[in-house]
Amino acid sequence: MGKVAARSGERILGWLALAALAATTVMSLVVSPPDAEQGQLVRLMYVHVPAAWLAYLAFAVVFVSSIAYLKTRKARWDRLAAASAEIGVLFTALAIVLGSLWGKPVWGTYWTWDPRLTTTAVLLLIYLGYLAVRRLPDSPTRRARWSAVVGVVGFLDVPIVHLSVVWWRGLHQGPTVRLLGAATIAPLMLAALLTGVAAFTLVYLYLMALRLRVGRLEDRAVAEALSPRVGRPVEALLSEEEGADADQAEVPARG
Amino acid sequence: MSLARQAAVMARKDLRIEVRGRHSLSAALPFAGTLLIAFGLSLGPGRTLLQQTAPGLLWLAVLFSSVLAFRQAYQTEVEDGALEGLVLAHIDKAAVFLGKAVAVVVQLLALEAIVILLVAALFGLSLGDDPAVLAGAFVLGTIGLGAVGGLFGALNESPTARESVFPLLVLPLATPVLVAGVRATTVATNGGPGGAGSWLGLLAAFDLIFLAAGTLVFGYLLED
Numbered sequence: 001m002g003k004v005a006a007r008s009g010e011r012i013l014g015w016l017a018l019a020a021l022a023a024t025t026v027m028s029l030v031v032s033p034p035d036a037e038q039g040q041l042v043r044l045m046y047v048h049v050p051a052a053w054l055a056y057l058a059f060a061v062v063f064v065s066s067i068a069y070l071k072t073r074k075a076r077w078d079r080l081a082a083a084s085a086e087i088g089v090l091f092t093a094l095a096i097v098l099g100s101l102w103g104k105p106v107w108g109t110y111w112t113w114d115p116r117l118t119t120t121a122v123l124l125l126i127y128l129g130y131l132a133v134r135r136l137p138d139s140p141t142r143r144a145r146w147s148a149v150v151g152v153v154g155f156l157d158v159p160i161v162h163l164s165v166v167w168w169r170g171l172h173q174g175p176t177v178r179l180l181g182a183a184t185i186a187p188l189m190l191a192a193l194l195t196g197v198a199a200f201t202l203v204y205l206y207l208m209a210l211r212l213r214v215g216r217l218e219d220r221a222v223a224e225a226l227s228p229r230v231g232r233p234v235e236a237l238l239s240e241e242e243g244a245d246a247d248q249a250e251v252p253a254r255g
Numbered sequence: 256m257s258l259a260r261q262a263a264v265m266a267r268k269d270l271r272i273e274v275r276g277r278h279s280l281s282a283a284l285p286f287a288g289t290l291l292i293a294f295g296l297s298l299g300p301g302r303t304l305l306q307q308t309a310p311g312l313l314w315l316a317v318l319f320s321s322v323l324a325f326r327q328a329y330q331t332e333v334e335d336g337a338l339e340g341l342v343l344a345h346i347d348k349a350a351v352f353l354g355k356a357v358a359v360v361v362q363l364l365a366l367e368a369i370v371i372l373l374v375a376a377l378f379g380l381s382l383g384d385d386p387a388v389l390a391g392a393f394v395l396g397t398i399g400l401g402a403v404g405g406l407f408g409a410l411n412e413s414p415t416a417r418e419s420v421f422p423l424l425v426l427p428l429a430t431p432v433l434v435a436g437v438r439a440t441t442v443a444t445n446g447g448p449g450g451a452g453s454w455l456g457l458l459a460a461f462d463l464i465f466l467a468a469g470t471l472v473f474g475y476l477l478e479d
Contacts, residue, residue: 070475122430129424136413136420145475146410150424153406153468157428160461164431167453168438 010209017206020199024050027192035189044102046192050200051095052120058088058204059127059155066151069144075219078144081151083211085130087204092124115166122161126154140222258353261346265354270361272331279327279362287320287370295377302379309378310440314433316370318400321363322422325404328359329411338412341477348474356398356405356469363397385443388451392439395458399432402465409476431461 006014028046035042061084069077099117100110111117130150137143185193223237230237256264273279294312299305332338341351371393374380382389403425411421439454 070472122427125423125427129420129427132420132423133410136410136415138413145478149472149475150407152472153465154428156464156468157431160431160457160464164434164457167457168434 006210006213010206010213013202013206013209017199017202020195020202024192024196024199027195032188032192033186038106041102041105042189044098045189046196048095048098048102049193050196051091051098053197054200054204055088055092055095055120055123057201058084058091059123059158062088062127062130062151063155066148066155069148070152073141075140075144078140078148079212079215079219080208081148082134083208083215085127085134085147085151086211087207089124089127089131091200091204092120092127096120096124113165113169115162115169118165118168119158119162122165123158126157130154140219256346258347258350261350262353262357265346265351266357266361269328269331269355269358273358273362278331279324280366282327283320283323283362283366284369286323287316287366288373290316290319291370291373291377305378306380307445309374309380310444311437312378313370313374313380313440314396314436316374317363317367317396317436318426318429318433320366320370321359321400321404322425324359324362324366325408325425326411326421328355328404329408333412338477348477349470351477352405352469352473353466355408356401356466359404359408360397360401363400364393367393367397380444382444384446385451388439388443388455391455392436392443392451392458395455395462396432396436396439399458399461399465400429402462402469403428403432406465406469406473406476409473431457435461 024046028043032043032046034040062081065077065080065084068074069081096117099120103112104110130147133150134143134147137146220234220238223234227234227237291312294308294316295305298308298312329338332341371380371382371389375382407421407424407428410424413420435454435457439451439458442451442454
């Protein structure tokens with residue numbers, strides 16, 4: 001813990017992610033055929049869908065690690081939630097931008113009040129709120145508790161937001177674009193899509209590893225700055241923050 | 256004391272403060288009025304457009320002014336360190352949440368009664384078509400808002416939260432209340448398409464989820 005240099009596992013993950021992205025580029029631009037109706041435009045799917053998938057994966061991780069933090073009070077769960085939320089917001093925004101670039105030529109408009117688009121936009125706003133809450137409190141433990149509550153409640157809100165906008169559009173049938181419907185997608189397209197999903201997931205894991213290392217270093221820097229003032233060794237402060245009784249330690253904000 | 260009794264004591268305390276000081280309604284009501292006039296000026300004066308958009312404008316006015324009411328609900332606790340007393344008091348934290356939520360719901364219902372009458376007068380919204388659905392939409396919607404506000408109002412302890420973060424957090428979370436409330440109100444007033452049953456059901460589901468979640472997690476926000 002606290003090493004500045006990347007571990008070898010992290011480096012390997014980075015190279016794997018890069019290789020998978022290269023494979024996605026080849027699969028989506030060269031190997032997969034153009035669509036019968038959309039032509040070349042369908043290739044946007046191979047980055048748009050993986051980005052949207054990552055957004056939901058990242059926020060599910062925030063939800064799980066928020067619950068884990070509230071149960072165990074270990075700072076590592078808070079760092080995990082924070083890292084995942086930042087990456088999730090990035091990929092939600094990316095999915096929306098890519099989706100509207102795709103929407104312009106296909107639907108004739110950058111934005112339509114489609115239930116999925118609307119839910120994704122609300123999702124982005126909820127997690128921007130989450131990140132804003134993370135900047136509020138002056139004590140790390142309080143910040144961790146407050147943001148964990150938002151991480152839990154925000155995720156519970158998502159299905160009901162989606163249901164409300166689906167009904168709002170008066171669409172009671174299934175999704176408008178059945179991407180994985182058996183007959184509607186050619187095997188090569190499916191392969192390209194799955195390569196994209198795998199590549200983006202690797203990118204997520206790599207970014208998480210990177211962000212978690214930064215989070216650990218931040219915590220260590222705070223502990224090192226604090227140690228002479230409170231007259232206790234760095235390791236003791238760090239392990240206290242990991243422990244369940246960290247609530248008593250009033251430490252100034254990190255970062 | 257049981258949880259319900261403790262929550263009732265909290266709610267009574269908050270409502271007594273509001274009745275004596277009127278801190279919340281004295282800010283929220285003029286704000287709602289200002290919004291309605293601004294909506295009228297930006298969309299009017301054509302009668303048809305105003306009538307069509309009236310349910311949406313009504314709920315927007317309620318939603319935005321509810322933010323002021325939530326803020327005020329915890330403002331009294333932050334002043335004079337009353338919150339520490341509340342944390343130390345030998346009561347269930349969930350009772351604090353439920354009590355705050357109930358008090359805010361009562362205040363908002365009073366606010367909404369006036370706002371509805373204002374909208375009926377200003378935008379020509381007809382109220383007589385289905386009063387039961389209208390009342391149901393507002394009661395259920397307000398319980399949902401009260402649950403969200405009672406839960407995250409505790410963040411107002413931090414001065415930065417009061418200014419910007421709180422609305423940024425609460426308004427997106429309340430999306431289902433806005434959507435379902437407006438649709439149910441449209442059905443109740445203009446006789447819009449379809450029944451209001453599913454919308455009222457959605458509001459009730461939202462209420463249950465947020466009341467349950469709030470009861471479970473509210474303690475983590477206060478514990479210091």
